[in-house]
Amino acid sequence: MANLVEMDTSPGGFELVNPYRTNKVDSMDLVELAKEIQKADTFVHANVSNKLQVxxxxxRFLQEQARRVLQEAKENADLHHVPCNFVKKPGNIYHLYRRPSGLKYFSIISPQEWGSTCPHEFQGSFRLEHDQSWTPENKMDARTNDQLMINKILTCSNTLSITMGK
Incomplete structure (x- = not known):
């Protein structure tokens, strides 16, 4: 239903010549006004729906990111708890093996270095990163490339901030 503005016979203190003539409402005008209000309501609803969809x-994207972060944290924690007989240093690659008993351990000896005499089942190679995360061998090149890009951005950013600060 369309709401009309109340009729004021003296707007702003000025008497209208003929308030009934100036406030005359045609029934067709009311129908058009109601249609316009209904159309506006439909557009507002569609606009809000689109924004809520975004x-x-x-x-959903943030939930998936959070799930991946938690999964990576669990995998990193699990790898940090794998026994080894040396001090792990960032930047080095370590090789994960599993004994027949199921016990996993890290070694600095790769499967290629063992050759056919490898005593246990090879599980994968991992690089310990400087942030103490682990990168699997199949993702090392991508991680290195990402880090190079980040370093370029940081270098450009530092140059810009030094230049702009002068």
Missing amino acids: ITEQV
């Missing part, structure tokens, strides 16, 4: 997609 937010819903962002929430």
Whole structure:
């Protein structure tokens, strides 16, 4: 239903010549006004729905990111608890093996260095990063490339901030 503005016979203290003539409402005008209000309501609803859809997609994306972060944290923690007989140093690659008993351990000897005399089942190679995370061998090149790009961005950013600060 369309709401009309109340009729004021003296707007701002000025008497209208003929308030009934100036405030005359045609029934067709009311129908058009109601249609316009209904159309506006439909557009507002569609606009809000579209914005909420975007937010819903962002929430799903963030949930997936959080799931991946938690999964990576668990994998990193598990690898940090794998026994070894040496001090692990960032930047080095370590090789994970599993004994027949199921016990896993890290070695600095790769499967290629063992050759056919490898005593245990090879599980994978991992590089210990400077942030204490582990990178599997199949992702090392991508991680290195990402780090090079980050370093370039940081270098450009530092140059810009030094230049702009002068």
